[in-house]
Amino acid sequence: MRASQLFIPTLREVPAEAEVISHKLLLRAGFIRKAAAGVYTLLPLAWRVIKKIEQIVREEMDREGGQEIMMPVIQPAELWQESGRWDVYGPELFRLKDRHGRDFCLGPTHEEIITDLVRHEISSYRQLPRLLYQIQNKYRDERRPRFGLMRGREFIMKDLYSFDRDTAGLDESYKKMYGAYTRIFQRCGLRFRPVEADSGAIGGKDTHEFMVLAESGEATVLFCPQESCGYAANDERAETPPDLWTAGGEPAPLQEASTPGSHTVAQVTAALGVDPRQIIKTMLYRTEQGVVAALVRGDREVNEIKLQKAANVLRLELADASTVRQITGARVGFAGPVGLPGVKIIADREVMALVNAVAGANRDETHLINVNPGRDFTPHLVTDLCLARAGDPCPHCGAPLEAARGIEVGQVFKLGEKYSRALNATYVDENGQTRYMVMGCYGIGVTRTMAAAIEQNHDQNGIIWPVSIAPYQAVVVPVSNKEPAHMALAEKVYRDLAAAGMEVVLDDRDERPGVKFKDADLIGYPLRLTIGNRTVESGQVEVRRRGGGETVPVPVDDVVETVRQILAQS
RNA sequence: CGGGAUGUGGCGCAGUUUGGCUAGCGCGCUUGCCUUGGGAGCAAGAGGCCGGGGGUUCAAAUCCCUCCAUCCCGACCA
Incomplete structure (x- = not known):
């Protein structure tokens, strides 16, 4: 794509409303614009990133046997009343009425809808297990939306729901998802840690949260520094072996x-x-x-x-x-x-x-x-009633725990029979016995993952996208778009890269080079290819990696291969 | 939900205390000249129901009432 045609409204100044770095950079680099508190339009660059994250998620879900479906955002109150959550969920549930006065809500999650689907369509053990997932907008009327995409009221989630015959099957599904999540966040280039968590309001038993480590994270995680141990939990979940301190002495009168x-x-x-x-x-x-x-x-x-x-x-x-x-x-x-x-x-x-x-x-x-x-x-x-803190002994090995801040980007849950009982989702086993399906649910905050990636990968000049989720892989910058030699070479490099299947932008705007460099850094293209007087005569292009790395001159004919290699290494 | 702050061209802000005359500044935008290796320069322009409604006044961005929106902090560790 040509930058002159792209909709990338970058800003020189930071809008006053932004607090955390991902929010500031998403606004400044022209990725998002706010429509209402906690509600954003994703502009072309952001949407490209989202689609890349979604694609990684899809591939890993499909690899574990997941099947993608699309479910309604608008959900009837009846199902929520049947599960008991219409009254329990509270003010975070966006509620609305249709013209007949019937109650609906905007789905914050889809256990009710999918359990309703499955109870009607699946009736035999032969049809289990089933892993169904969706990637779509979800809604929570947060008491305090903030931090841009990190805590919005409308956000994109992937949720997979597993239906198994028994808890052994659930364990299997859970293990698959845990593995898939590890691969997903690795592929997204994130530094993360799965931690034991509490199941909270959704209910259930085992659960892990996948935390992207970042100072701006809203959650506190505690982890054991001993590599051989590996214990990690969020602060609410972490067990605290008692410190039986006492001043000693004989009991004295009250x-x-x-x-x-x-x-x-x-x-x-x-x-x-x-x-x-x-x-x-x-x-x-x-x-x-x-x-x-x-x-x-x-x-x-x-x-x-x-x-x-x-x-x-x-x-x-x-x-x-x-x-x-x-x-x-x-x-x-x-x-x-x-x-x-x-x-x-x-x-x-x-x-x-x-x-x-x-x-x-x-x-x-x-x-x-x-x-x-x-x-x-x-x-x-x-x-045990204590909130764990750094320095408390590890419940497994006794070493002092360390604390870190984390952004929760994914969570895996064992729901058990909570919803299948409430909504009567049963199947008939090989002995002709009616049994409740055993469920799990597994969520990934897609928009939040994009924000978390920026929290972890940026510098004072802008975003530094991991290659796997970058909106484009490279930008070609002719120093002057009035200089025929620059433009001719830039066009050639651009076409060669595009023909080789790279996602590349040609910055053909009539701007001074400083402006193009600043925008390139801000947007965070992993590679910048500069064409100017320094190398054009010798038929070379300068290749520079975003976020460190030197500027290297590369002969024009070698550019495609060089770029391919650098991207493959990243 | 409680507290605080803010709302003035696309963005960032001044002006409000002490009402007054054409509502300013920087960035961005348009046109022209010029310039081209890290957000150039000169010149001429366009663009504002001063968040909405109501009130006080000869006169309101400015004072009063009310509503709305946005942001921040807090949501209690006894």
């Missing part, structure tokens, strides 16, 4: 201490001169089964996912000030487990190891000292 104004751990440690680990932090949560108190050591934070599981509740939210007052009789910051009636108390293991600890007294401006778990209060349950 006492009250006046702690005016000390409603945080830091303030209490300062007021009483104790180690934060000596404090029992009491967090009150509202659930559909009443208020639950979570106890963790003062230096720890509550992991709400673990708490939710331990409490076996569906909904969990931190109690507001008036609820705290009602339960404890005190303002926020003075809750404690001693004499806390009518509240289910769940304690972390580390709390139980403490001797003569400090806790809120359930009275304003007062704490208790010499609190001894087991003597002064007895939790209903003791378990």
Whole structure:
């Protein structure tokens, strides 16, 4: 393509709305434009990148036996009511009504639709397993869309759904997808890490997230630095072997201490001169089964996912000030487990190891000292409630875990029978028995993958596309489009490359060379071929790799082969 | 959802506090000349319901009310 004909509206200045680098560069380099908050038009360059990522995804899905289908974006409420998610999904679900007043939603995911399809069309074990996938727009009315394509309200997802006869079959499908995902992100040129994750709202058992490592990532992952171990999990999932620290000593009599104004751990440690680990932090949560108190050591934070599981509740939210007052009789910051009636108390293991600890007294401006778990209060349950952090021991090998930020670009789930039961998706096995299908679902955020690639591959001048997903592989830049010798050679090089099957742009715009170079760097073509006075007389072309590498003169007749080799190596 | 900020040609901004006369600047855009190895120069132009609605006033980008949009921060660790 000729740059003079291409729709690539680059910007010299950064639009004020962009925060992260991928958003800034996508706007500046002319890849995207915003239509509404979290909703974008993908311009030709972005669409080319998306199609390349999609193609990689397709090839790897097909290789594992996946079959592509297209499902509706608009989904009837009935199916969501049948699965129970119409009420559970909350305000993130885009809801709408048709002219008759019937309820619909814009699909944030397609378990309902596909399970409905499969229950009607598949009835025998002979038809299983089935792996069906789609690549299309999905919708979530995010409470806060941000970071451009990283957290949009409309985005492109690949979702594959597996239907198996039993859990052994599911394990097989899961393994296939895990392998496919590893290949996909490798082929996209990304530095990533699969981590153990929590299944969250979609429900299910095993799950891994594929995290692209980048500072701008919204998720925290913890991983074991020991290569032989390889443990990695997100911070919500990571198990925390208990640190049974104790100040020791003999249990002393319970006492009250006046702690005016000390409603945080830091303030209490300062007021009483104790180690934060000596404090029992009491967090009150509202659930559909009443208020639950979570106890963790003062230096720890509550992991709400673990708490939710331990409490076996569906909904969990931190109690507001008036609820705290009602339960404890005190303002926020003075809750404690001693004499806390009518509240289910769940304690972390580390709390139980403490001797003569400090806790809120359930009275304003007062704490208790010499609190001894087991003597002064007895939790209903003791378990792991800690949010993991760097430095915690690896649950497998004990080495201190390291933390990193990650962008979640893919997730693989074992759903089990959750949806097949809810929607009655059954088959008849070889013994004539009716059984529920066993499902898995496997998503990749395609638009987010594009953004993540930029987060990981850029410099101060612009994007540095991995060759496999670059919108074009090379740009040919004649230094002057008024110089017949430059243009003639540029045209030849351009045609030769195109004839050899390369995706190449000829920058034939009537611009000064500086402008073309700046745009080439900004857009991030992996290769730039420059034609100017320095080499044109000797019949050479300068070849330069984006993102490092020197400018190398190459004889015209060798250009195609040289480019082919460089691209093959990348 | 809570808090904060912003909304002025395509982009980035000034002007608003202290109402006033043709609403400015840089970039981009158009035309011409000139120039061509890292976002050139000169000249002449085009382009603005000052986010919407309502109000105050002789007079509103500027003051008041209201709505909308966008961005940021937070969403509670007791």
